[in-house]
Amino acid sequence: MKKIFLLILCGGMVACGAPTETPKKEEKQAIAVEPPTTSYTTYVNPLMGTDSTFELSNGNTYPAIAVPWGMHFWTPQTGKMGDGWAYQYHAQKIRGFKQTHQPSPWINDYGAFALMPVVGNLKIKEDERASWFSHKTETAQPHYYKVYLADYDTTVEITPTNRAAQFRFTFPETDKAYLLLDAFFKGSKVQVLPQERKIIGYARNNSGGVPENFHNYFVITFDKDFESVQTWGNGYKLSNKPESEGEHTGAVIGFRTKKGEQITAKVASSFISPAQALLNLQTELGNDTFEQTQQKAFALWEAELGKIQVEDENIDHLRTFYSCLYRTLLFPRTFYEYDKEGEIVHYSPYNGKVEKGYMFTDNGFWDTFRSVFPLFNLLYPEMNQQMMKGLVNAY
Template sequence: MRKSVYWGLAIFYFCIASANAALSPESRPHRNPVDWVNPLMGTDSKYSLSNGNTYPAIALPWGMNFWTPQTGKMGNGWIYTYSADQIRGIKQTHQPSPWMNDYGQFSLMPVTGKLKFREDDRASWFNHKSEKATPYYYSVYLADYEVLTEVTPTERAAMFRFTFPETDSAFIVIDAMDKGSFVHIIDDRTVIGYSSKNSGGVPANFKNYFVISFDTPITFTATFDGEELHKGRVAMEGEHAGAVIGFRTDHKQVVSAKVASSFISIEQAWTNLRSEIGEDNFDGIKSTAYDRWNDVLGKFSVGSGNVDQVRTFYSCLYRSVLFPRKFYEYDKDGAVMHYSPYNGKVLPGYMFTDTGFWDTFRSLFPLLNLVYPEVAEHMQNGLVNAYQESGWLPEWASPGLRDIMIGNNSVSVVTDGYLKLGEKADYDIHTLYEAAEKVLNNPGPLTAVGRAGAEHYHQLGYIPSDSNLRGSVARTLEYAYNDFTMMQLAKLLNKPDEVIRHYRQRSLNYRNVFDKETNLVRGRKSDGTFDSPFDPFDWGGNTFTEGNAWHWTWSVFHDIEGLKQLMGGERDFLQQLDTIFNLSTRFGLGGRNNPIHEMREMQVVNMGQYAHGNQPIQHMIYLYGYTAEPWKGQYWVRETMDRLYHAGPDGYCGDEDNGQTSAWYVFSALGFYPVCPGTDQYVLGSPLFEEITIELPDEKVLRIDAPHNNADTRYVDEVCWNGQSYSKMYVTHQQLLEGGVLQFNVADKPNKERKPTVKDYPYSLSLE
């Protein structure tokens, strides 16, 4: 007894001493945050196996336009792959993922010697040793043409710098892509045009207009339509238009180009060019972009950690602040306006796009709400406009409504935003409440918009597996959670008790697809019988979406205590959690002829049925924090960070998915994670660094300390909050916003004597 008292006092005084230390980090990396970022992280991917499915996005945070080297052919969603050895152009892209593909794209490609304009003919060999990729600047030596090509971005514009050899045949090919395009060389320094190439989700009048202004007089002009070149012709409109301009250059002569685009008009593209570049030069734009990235990434300051960990952290943070992208522009008077990807009109106000809420509601939007609330507020304004212009909340926007994935997780994004941004946030929450009610109670114009199968769900309390909807169990679980977030929003807005009770009751519908015989969720027919035979390793089919029963059983974010009770109590719940990592890596095809890449990505990492490369199970490790054995979660969260992430081309273990998989790492490195967006709690895990600080609104600073933390000390002996021993397994949003010191005292062995009780567990609906 005396020994335990002595140990408790020792921990208490250690916490006090650490909390009294200055909040500023004692040691910081000797670089600025953006210097740690590797945009090539995740680019070593292919259709059959994703190590991220990313491309190097040369852009500003949340920028309207990204630029990237194009190694793939036109229309190939794998724009840039690390294993490629040829580049076809430097492309303006709006692609959120290879599966969604691109829209509104065009490219610039320098060529010397014999004129080559077709994409395969003009492709040049390159090597990563002569390539430099940063978020704010990209350069590559195009060996076939002896041209150093550089680009640096603004939000809606960019500057290029081409360093040519001495030649009388230096060319730049401007490819406006197929599916309808236009180019016009309007004078000896200027090219304008548009691209209407897209992959769906656009109105009939969609175009991306561009202007390109060169600092060197053009001495050769040509245009092309597909395969045919027309020398001397200055304008082309057709299925596949492009332009070729030429110069006479001296040795190492630099030709610069200012490029801007607009979804509104050519005139607006000129406005964007003047306002974002004006008379500035390449180095000035590059410096401004560098500073902007440091401002955004610099909200986090890592005071320890090895080089690989710091690089991975900031590379993941970089991916977390790219999407959703700004889809708005400023008129000549500085007023915010946008081309609507929903109705094709030019309207006032904010608009964002290129995000799938099925992925990003989980941790990406909670990260923005916590650290970047001003941008998150603009995104909520954009959702108001999206609803007013389309009649619905998007679930996957790129740039307009897309028919992919399941659930009504837009309601989670709305609720979590209002809960955390607060009443002072300047947007119309009442319109968003109206929108949420509509999508939760009505099927929409697309299967993925509104609530598909609403009549079944509202009548039976689940989506039956013998309906015509695939993913019946997955839909039921997501609908129940989405109803919970609606209940939370109704509470925040003081809606009538009967409305709150209605959504509360529906949020318990997850129980209707739980099979107590197997302690897993399972497909259920309209007559109430469970599907038989049942293989819990089987992916997809009529019951699951991108996963199997072992993955989806845990998607009861809002009522983990209720899930425990269904399983027979905490001991059985823990046993089922443990089982995930002890199972084989086998999978069933779910009626498919061949495996999908997510199956292989689970299989090859050898972590049982833990499929971190896909979203449904990414929160599961943190569910140990709802039990008396949190040390097991501490082990696995660090194991996942250490084993499945690094800042190299194969640095992810599956699709990065618009910041979600990256935001998981960012939160986990901090030592907590938002298991249930729509509540104000973050479940504690095991931090990665000895010290990290976060700049929060109102000049508040949160410091997270883990003294002597290293690769071997993944277990948490004790948590202190502002010097006081802290027993809860979560921290609240308001706690974090107030700033202070969150300290983890870590060890190389689990503290099995530290056994939280129900009063310390994170939120569950059944505990209300």
């Protein structure tokens, strides 16, 4: 088997590429692979590049909690709804935890919605519900995010799959623990199903360039019975009705919690249908615990980041390199799903129909043919084949 060596000059570093081919049976005896002493994923800092504003960019990134090339990302939201600068490092409050598909602040987001825990007096408007937080109590890794919300004495944790995620909320002792689902503006719907411990709905927000029937359908299941159910529509007017549909909708479910009690939410969504969203949840999360999902996401990042093994005495060089590689492996985004027969299908952003085959999106075409796709050819040829099939389908 040939070994592929990549010489990458980056701040004085030399990177050596890991084998990308499958060893032939007769050659397996000759291969010796030393296990890494340090996890590649631990070098990654998703907060790198987040200290940006509209006026001045230091990266224009947000902490994307995702798997490589994932269909849905998650991020803590410090910015207002619709603001392309969703997370700014210098911000002091978090408004929610958003499912995002944003490639850049200039392109902005689409199909976004957010979850937010609230304790005590119920606040639903984003400026009022926002909680103080500190980076000292924040953990940001590609496969895992954790933060303490000071206003609510509540800890939030997130771990992702390709089309789903698990949330874990650790509450104080209270009769007034709430979870808010904000389905955002530009058209949305929420429906609470208390007997099933479930919320379903859709988010239609976008920045243009989508078919008329564009929807991001979501489903959220919880592991604890609801004590109360409310929804809101335009103007944030709360109602005891379990369903709301309109320009801007949301839902609130209430709980009684003991000190340190944890509530887990499993979230999935689909651009195809509500049924497909539920299928994505069942297929990707199933009966997995939060820790199992976290371990799977970690393993995915280790496998992809480990395709390049870098040695350097300066740990900051390693952190910079793998943080940049993490960004490289986020896009283009997976935009296909598996139907109930296991066939690969996608919602077409070109004709609004459900078509067969691969689809990827959110690639920055500005010179990626010179850089990203040649890199993918060397290190991730199977993924690049899928991406090229997706480009043919787009054509």
